[in-house]
Amino acid sequence: MFNPISLAFKKAASENRPALLTYTVAGDSSKKQSLEILKSISKKVDILEIGFPHNTPVADGSQIQTSSYRAIKNGIKINDIFKIIKDFKKFDKNKPVILMGYYNMIFQYGENKFLRKCKISGVNGLIVVDLPWPENKKFASKCKKRSIFFIQLLSPTTTKNRLKKIIKDSHEMIYFISMLSTTGGKLKVSSKEILYNYDKIKKINSKKNIVIGFGITEKTIKSLKKADGLVVGSAICKEITNSIKKRQNPVTNVYNVVNRLRNKIK
Amino acid sequence: MKLKKGIPVIDQGDKLGFWGGKFGGNFVPETLKKPIEDLEILFNKLRKDKNFINERDRYFKNWVGSPTRFIKLENLTKHVGGAQIWSKVVSDANGGAHKIYNATVHCLLAKRSGKKVICGDTGAGYAGKMLSMAAKKFGLKCKIFMGAKDIQRQQPNVRAMKKNGAEVIPVYSGSQTLVDAVSECMRYWVANCDKVAMCVGSTVGPAIFVRICGWSTSQISRELKTQLIDEFGSIPKKLKLYNCVGGGSSSFGFWNEFMDYDKKQCEFIGVEAGGPANSKKHAAPLTYGSKIGILHGAAQYVNQNTDGQIEETESISAGLDYPGISPLHCFLKDTKRARYTAASDEEALNAYKVVTKFEKLRPSLEPSHAFSVAIAESKRLSKDTIVVVNSCGDAYKDRGIIERRLGKKYV
Ligand SMILES: Cc1ncc(COP(=O)(O)O)c(C=O)c1O
Numbered sequence: 081m082f083n084p085i086s087l088a089f090k091k092a093a094s095e096n097r098p099a100l101l102t103y104t105v106a107g108d109s110s111k112k113q114s115l116e117i118l119k120s121i122s123k124k125v126d127i128l129e130i131g132f133p134h135n136t137p138v139a140d141g142s143q144i145q146t147s148s149y150r151a152i153k154n155g156i157k158i159n160d161i162f163k164i165i166k167d168f169k170k171f172d173k174n175k176p177v178i179l180m181g182y183y184n185m186i187f188q189y190g191e192n193k194f195l196r197k198c199k200i201s202g203v204n205g206l207i208v209v210d211l212p213w214p215e216n217k218k219f220a221s222k223c224k225k226r227s228i229f230f231i232q233l234l235s236p237t238t239t240k241n242r243l244k245k246i247i248k249d250s251h252e253m254i255y256f257i258s259m260l261s262t263t264g265g266k267l268k269v270s271s272k273e274i275l276y277n278y279d280k281i282k283k284i285n286s287k288k289n290i291v292i293g294f295g296i297t298e299k300t301i302k303s304l305k306k307a308d309g310l311v312v313g314s315a316i317c318k319e320i321t322n323s324i325k326k327r328q329n330p331v332t333n334v335y336n337v338v339n340r341l342r343n344k345i346k
Numbered sequence: 347m348k349l350k351k352g353i354p355v356i357d358q359g360d361k362l363g364f365w366g367g368k369f370g371g372n373f374v375p376e377t378l379k380k381p382i383e384d385l386e387i388l389f390n391k392l393r394k395d396k397n398f399i400n401e402r403d404r405y406f407k408n409w410v411g412s413p414t415r416f417i418k419l420e421n422l423t424k425h426v427g428g429a430q431i432w433s434k435v436v437s438d439a440n441g442g443a444h445k446i447y448n449a450t451v452h453c454l455l456a457k458r459s460g461k462k463v464i465c466g467d468t469g470a471g472y473a474g475k476m477l478s479m480a481a482k483k484f485g486l487k488c489k490i491f492m493g494a495k496d497i498q499r500q501q502p503n504v505r506a507m508k509k510n511g512a513e514v515i516p517v518y519s520g521s522q523t524l525v526d527a528v529s530e531c532m533r534y535w536v537a538n539c540d541k542v543a544m545c546v547g548s549t550v551g552p553a554i555f556v557r558i559c560g561w562s563t564s565q566i567s568r569e570l571k572t573q574l575i576d577e578f579g580s581i582p583k584k585l586k587l588y589n590c591v592g593g594g595s596s597s598f599g600f601w602n603e604f605m606d607y608d609k610k611q612c613e614f615i616g617v618e619a620g621g622p623a624n625s626k627k628h629a630a631p632l633t634y635g636s637k638i639g640i641l642h643g644a645a646q647y648v649n650q651n652t653d654g655q656i657e658e659t660e661s662i663s664a665g666l667d668y669p670g671i672s673p674l675h676c677f678l679k680d681t682k683r684a685r686y687t688a689a690s691d692e693e694a695l696n697a698y699k700v701v702t703k704f705e706k707l708r709p710s711l712e713p714s715h716a717f718s719v720a721i722a723e724s725k726r727l728s729k730d731t732i733v734v735v736n737s738c739g740d741a742y743k744d745r746g747i748i749e750r751r752l753g754k755k756y757v
Pocket of ligand 1: 596
């Protein structure tokens with residue numbers, strides 16, 4: 081079956097630019113507002129990543145942690161997250177949505193039930209931060225059966241041999257973590273080095289769509305333009321936090337950030 | 347699910363690091379796969395290397411101080427009037443608790459791997475204090491992550507860490523206790539694993555950390571086995587080993603050498619932290635039947651809600667105040683090799699009062715939990731039963747809490 085994620089990459093490539101992916105936490109700062117944010121940025125974004133917040137996130141920096149704790153405090157539950165996605169899809173049914181989070185929440189919900197819910201709500205892909213390869217093999221193939229992409233992660237520490245094996249088992253999209261960092265870290269390596277690693281991956285299989293994430297902001301996005309896709313997360317979560325602090329409307333402020341990001345990779 | 351004989355429990359996991367097919371594993375971000383694999387290779391090699399073993403034993407003997415005492419608590423035994431109550435005084439070890447074994451081994455491994463910095467988590471402050479001592483001894487820089495709440499309640503150990511030159515990084519997220527300290531430490535490692543070694547302070551975390559820690563603290567039962575034979579001529583026919591269980595490193599180390607004995611001869615009793623008597627919160631996932639879930643890279647029984655969010659714990663004892671439990675103990679519970687129960691804050695305080703009244707021994711609040719159950723059960727046991735309690739920590743660090751809860755005269 082056809083997955084709209086593939087189409088999003090094709091469209092971006094045809095416009096000679098990387099796909100723009102945003103990451104926001106479901107329920108940040110409230111259920112209603114997080115849906116409004118998704119709706120408002122939707123036309124500027126190619127693929128929406130939506131985080132299901134977890135309270136012991138071992139790979140997230142302070143920005144996403146703050147967003148996650150805020151969402152949990154405001155009462156977000158897994159079923160609310162599926163509802164947000166379903167409502168969003170009523171508004172823009174072709175926009176690809178990727179759910180991203182930690183395995184325990186899927187495990188508690190039950191893998192099969194979780195995937196059924198994903199399907200019904202319109203989730204097109206899944207990123208599970210703490211379910212690496214080869215542990216994720218079984219789950220990834222369950223995803224595939226339901227035409228949901230399981231998105232493998234690669235890191236600068238991934239050895240060459242391992243890269244090959246993971247890529248072989250991957251679906252159409254792969255996420256490359258730019259540097260050794262939790263989310264939201266300052267870009268501590270040069271874009272040249274990141275793109276060098278990116279090329280190494282691309283060379284193994286050029287058909288895969290590789291997105292780069294971690295440390296991408298308005299400042300750094302342009303320098304990584306040649307990638308198939310770029311993910312911005314913490315910079316957006318931070319904007320929500322700042323808007324709340326300044327008593328401004330997060331929806332407009334986030335839209336403005338996304339708009340500027342998009343303009344930089346035109 | 348079956349416990350095998352003749353194979354160390356730390357080696358009974360499968361290829362992916364699961365004990366009993368479901369506890370443990372490596373639920374980690376991709377970035378950590380390589381450093382974890384490197385550590386596995388290094389550890390698997392060195393534990394078979396005679397020079398390394400000799401080096402470890404030399405440090406355990408001359409620096410940690412081995413063996414720690416094995417003593418009979420004559421007055422307490424008389425007072426209770428049942429089984430013979432003995433104690434393995436592990437708090438004799440350099441630094442005042444069992445955390446020194448794991449810290450020493452991790453620093454030795456870090457040296458061999460060429461790392462110059464080591465990071466670690468701490469709750470009661472012992473794991474941090476010991477890591478700071480060992481890091482200083484072996485010339486490593488040391489960073490300790492500690493919940494802000496624990497920093498407040500375990501000041502003596504915080505001072506010790508700083509005196510040893512460690513940087514103590516307060517963690518303000520979540521409940522500001524051990525669970526958050528471990529998360530933050532793992533995050534720091536994710537971002538710095540190319541230059542920094544990580545020590546997890548108990549038999550928790552990704553499988554390799556569970557194994558290294560269990561291997562290190564097993565020194566306790568190696569000593570005890572010899573001491574029991576010296577004292578009784580052989581391993582007693584009725585032996586009961588009581589130990590508090592937070593992450594489970596002291597208890598695992600206290601039991602490991604006796605694993606292959608029949609449990610009718612040698613029973614293991616793990617005591618978790620039941621929390622305040624009037625609170626629903628606790629740190630006793632095994633006792634209160636918490637569901638299996640993923641915490642800090644490993645599948646284990648863990649306090650959580652139906653959505654999989656980790657639940658806040660509550661215990662007077664910072665060292666036991668952890669929502670999860672070692673995969674090794676989940677395995678020992680489900681194979682029925684060990685029995686688990688809990689003591690409340692009040693019961694632990696009361697046990698502390700009783701022990702210090704009758705003996706020249708000052709167990710910290712963690713082992714006081716174990717004493718509480720050991721004393722209660724000993725009453726009903728025969729005089730030829732040998733009860734041994736691991737007094738794995740010294741109460742100096744708890745003086746503030748003890749003074750507040752029991753009054754000055756108990757400090
Ligand atoms: C004295 C003492 N006992 C017990 C524990 C609990 O840890 P574990 O169960 O790993 O021995 C701690 C942890 O900080 C401790 O300091």
